[in-house]
Amino acid sequence: MAGPVRGLAAGAVFVLLWQALVTLADIPPFILPGPVRVVEALWSNLGLIGWHAGITLTEVLAGLALGAGLGAATAIVLAVSPAARYLVRPALVATQSLPVFALAPILTLWMGYGIWSKVVMTVLIIYFPVASAFFDGLMRTPPGWLDLGRTMGATPARLLWRIQVPAAIPSLASGLRLAAVYAPIGAVIGEWVGASGGLGYLMLLANGRVKTDLMFAALLVLAALALLLHRGVGWACDRLEARLD
Amino acid sequence: MTPAPGITLVGGASFGAAPLFPPVHLEIDAGSWSCLLGPSGCGKTTILRLIAGLETGVDFDGQVRASDGRPIAGRVAYMAQTDLLLPWLDVLGNVTLGARLRGQVPETEAATELVARLGLAAHAHKRPGQLSGGQRQRVALARTLMEDRPIVLLDEPFSALDARTRAEMQDLAAETLEGRTVLLVTHDPGEAARLGDRVFLMGAKGMVEAVPPALPAIRPAADPETLAFQGRLLAALREPA
Numbered sequence: 490m491a492g493p494v495r496g497l498a499a500g501a502v503f504v505l506l507w508q509a510l511v512t513l514a515d516i517p518p519f520i521l522p523g524p525v526r527v528v529e530a531l532w533s534n535l536g537l538i539g540w541h542a543g544i545t546l547t548e549v550l551a552g553l554a555l556g557a558g559l560g561a562a563t564a565i566v567l568a569v570s571p572a573a574r575y576l577v578r579p580a581l582v583a584t585q586s587l588p589v590f591a592l593a594p595i596l597t598l599w600m601g602y603g604i605w606s607k608v609v610m611t612v613l614i615i616y617f618p619v620a621s622a623f624f625d626g627l628m629r630t631p632p633g634w635l636d637l638g639r640t641m642g643a644t645p646a647r648l649l650w651r652i653q654v655p656a657a658i659p660s661l662a663s664g665l666r667l668a669a670v671y672a673p674i675g676a677v678i679g680e681w682v683g684a685s686g687g688l689g690y691l692m693l694l695a696n697g698r699v700k701t702d703l704m705f706a707a708l709l710v711l712a713a714l715a716l717l718l719h720r721g722v723g724w725a726c727d728r729l730e731a732r733l734d
Numbered sequence: 735m736t737p738a739p740g741i742t743l744v745g746g747a748s749f750g751a752a753p754l755f756p757p758v759h760l761e762i763d764a765g766s767w768s769c770l771l772g773p774s775g776c777g778k779t780t781i782l783r784l785i786a787g788l789e790t791g792v793d794f795d796g797q798v799r800a801s802d803g804r805p806i807a808g809r810v811a812y813m814a815q816t817d818l819l820l821p822w823l824d825v826l827g828n829v830t831l832g833a834r835l836r837g838q839v840p841e842t843e844a845a846t847e848l849v850a851r852l853g854l855a856a857h858a859h860k861r862p863g864q865l866s867g868g869q870r871q872r873v874a875l876a877r878t879l880m881e882d883r884p885i886v887l888l889d890e891p892f893s894a895l896d897a898r899t900r901a902e903m904q905d906l907a908a909e910t911l912e913g914r915t916v917l918l919v920t921h922d923p924g925e926a927a928r929l930g931d932r933v934f935l936m937g938a939k940g941m942v943e944a945v946p947p948a949l950p951a952i953r954p955a956a957d958p959e960t961l962a963f964q965g966r967l968l969a970a971l972r973e974p975a
Contacts, residue, residue, distance in 0.1 A: 561874050636783075637818045641835045647836070652820065732822070
């Protein structure tokens with residue numbers, strides 16, 4: 490109960506400060522509209538914003554699912570195969586020195602203005618944190634558990650599945666929590682570079698037409714989506730860890 | 735359980751150029767308790783791991799043989815200083831871990847009986863986090879017994895327990911592991927004096943055997959001969975290397 494109350498209180502303080510800033514500094518609405526104007530814009534464009542939010546949400550969820558799946562699979566392959574560790578791991582780390590955002594125009598060029606260039610962008614952003622966190626967890630299984638499993642006659646596959654993977658779930662969960670924060674960034678960057686829909690696209694469009702209130706309304710919805718996603722993934726991770734712990 | 739074999743380990747071990755222990759000759763009798771006593775870092779755990787077929791990270795020059803000439807791998811149950819319970823499995827899940835790891839159907843009924851025999855019936859569905867240190871080590875013993883292996887390797891399994899729980903666990907282990915070939919690695923002279931049918935002392939110079947009292951193990955801790963033997967073991971441990 491304390492959490493939501495605190496959240497509401499913080500939100501109320503934020504809205505008050507926002508309104509005070511607009512009123513006291515006499516900021517024109519095309520630079521910073523007040524909270525009331527933004528809510529009005531949100532209300533009168535609910536269908537439009539909802540439609541674009543649906544696109545962004547689809548991109549984020551698809552990217553999150555694919556990126557988490559690929560990242561987890563990579564971690565397992567690396568954990569199982571010393572050859573893969575030797576060959577792939579340096580390459581994996583090297584790719585992280587490249588700002589993934591720089592790839593957005595190329596992705597748009599290759600995959601067009603539809604959702605797939607954004608899904609791939611999201612996958613690229615979250616793949617590494619998930620793979621890296623899960624891999625670390627898989628490699629840090631307490632050695633005693635593995636010794637015990639070996640004396641019991643476990644095959645490497647069963648050691649992995651029954652001991653290493655469950656033991657690494659908390660690490661995977663921290664990777665996924667990070668991924669939930671990064672995923673909307675990937676999708677919105679992709680939309681800014683070139684899109685025919687989505688909240689990032691809508692914000693650019695509104696900006697170009699000086700519909701600043703609509704831009705802020707879209708931003709508000711984006712923030713709400715990101716927060717919900719963060720909470721949702723956090724909740725799922727908590728459930729997963731509680732089952733294990 | 736198949737008949738318990740004796741085990742012979744002959745050889746020395748080193749880390750590259752640095753010797754860990756000089757060539758030793760360890761004879762573990764079939765179906766009885768042998769205690770390997772020594773200070774930390776003398777290589778006694780390495781000897782246990784060599785017998786268990788586990789990774790040791792040392793160069794071992796020698797061999798490990800079972801008296802019946804068959805391989806030791808697959809006939810060993812292992813119990814360590816920490817209970818090694820998996821926190822995400824309940825007591826029964828941990829006791830039947832071996833079957834799961836071998837892809838067999840866990841014998842839940844047998845495991846339930848065993849858990850009850852070790853006084854854990856009320857805890858069968860609890861996770862390790864809800865148990866005390868002594869209870870957890872009982873679960874580890876149940877898991878070891880569930881494996882039903884003729885050779886049991888114990889690496890200081892009671893050293894983290896308080897004196898009373900330790901004595902209880904020693905009694906319980908002696909009773910339940912009867913008839914198996916047991917190697918107990920320990921740094922506690924009292925434990926070796928109580929439990930060892932044979933006692934081997936390990937130090938930097940190598941391994942020597944200390945002859946325990948005629949009274950069969952498990953000996954009462956207050957038995958004068960056992961206490962005197964414990965004193966001799968401690969004195970031998972304290973001799974400068």
